[in-house]
Amino acid sequence: MxxxxxxxxxxxxxxxxxxxxxxxxxxxxxxxxxxxxEPRIGKLSIDKLPKVLQESENETFKHNDDHFQAYTWKGNENTILLVHGWESNASRWENIIPYLQKSGSTIIAIDGPGHGLSSGKEFNIPQYAAFIDIVVQKFKPQHLIGHSLGGKTCLYYQSVYQNTALKKMVILGSPSDxxxxxxxxxxxxxxxxxxxxxxxxxxxxxxxxDLNLFSGQIFASKIKIKGFIAHDTDDTVVLFKEGKKIASNWNDSVFIETKGLGHSMHDDELYNKIFQFLFEAE
Incomplete structure (x- = not known):
């Protein structure tokens, strides 16, 4: 019905x-x-923040006529920036944050345009990438992790901005085309x-x-830093082949195939692999 x-x-x-x-x-x-x-869900209220975000230090940044929210869990000088996807917000990282904190790193998550506590009703990748750049310029993160459209935004960001502060990038369940x-x-x-x-x-x-060129695999071909790409074979939101497209054009990357995680990609084993990629000696 x-x-x-x-x-x-x-x-x-x-x-x-x-x-x-x-x-x-x-x-x-x-x-x-x-x-x-315009996202239908994903907005937050300052009075009813999820617990994981209440445990962070909140900061609001301005970009043109808009503002966006950032959340920081303080640690050492090594910094990780987290970028959520469509109809989500920074709280989606609740499960992976404890794994990343084992490294002692400082962790920063942001709310995208029209999501969380950020302003606006419209979501678009170029604006989201501009948000990322503001945070990168201030905090100089070495690692960038993105999920879904947040992952594609990370690919777009690095291909356009070519930021030398970044060393490694993790892309989870991201669309290409x-x-x-x-x-x-x-x-x-x-x-x-x-x-x-x-x-x-x-x-x-x-x-x-040009939408024919607005492609994750094209963005990936321009990225020089190390990449970790994971995609689930049971993802019904973004098809598995999209992740393969990205991996095929990113020279210095590894591709992880998962099964049974769907689009959310929440999994302890996957988190451990991400930790190993980011922090263990090669």
Whole structure:
């Protein structure tokens, strides 16, 4: 019953946007983009922060007209930056933080645009990467860990910014090809060609992004630091082959195949492998 209602709901929205596109194509495209880029969950309240975030030191940073939240668990001079994915927030790292703390490292996690305690309603990777750069410039982390779209943002960040402070990067369940995500959204709502072309034009105009080149495997080919890529064969959100694409173009990387973890990638054995990659002598 729920699946039937969801199907009717999504197709009804798509029908409305398609109808609107015949009269007001720009307005229809703006609506389609807003629905595509606005997370439905993942926001936090300062009064009801998860316990793991209450145990951190909170700091707010500004970027243009927006602000974003960072959480720090203090340790030694070695610093790790954590970057969550779509419809999530910094608390998603609760399970891995104790493993990373065994190294004595300082750990920093941030809330992405429109997530957690960060401002805005729109999520986009270039803005998220700008958030990362602000934190990197201030704290000089040696290691970067990203999950899902946070992982793709990490790939985009390092390929564009080429920050020499970073030494190693961990990517978990990350998509490679942005066109796949966009096409899935268009198929879900059954949007017409006018909207499809309008969305592609929006990215090219506002972000100077050719979506055919907005690819994790292309970003990975430009990265010189060591990489650890893990993807689960049972991931139904981001298909396993996406992780393989990234690994195939990242020269100095290792690829870990997991099974039964789904998209969340929460697992003690995986955490131990990440720890070994980051901290044990090679």
């Amino acid at each position: 729920k699946k039937t209602l969801y199907f009717i709901f999504t197709k009804s929205i798509g029908l409305y946007i398609n109808a609107l596109s015949f009269v007001f194509p720009e307005k229809a495209t703006q609506l389609a983009y807003a629905l595509f880029s 942005f066109n796949i995500i966009l096409n899935n959204y268009i198929a879900l709502l059954s949007l017409n060609t006018t909207i499809h072309k309008g969305l592609e034009s929006h990215y090219l105009t506002h972000f100077k992004l």
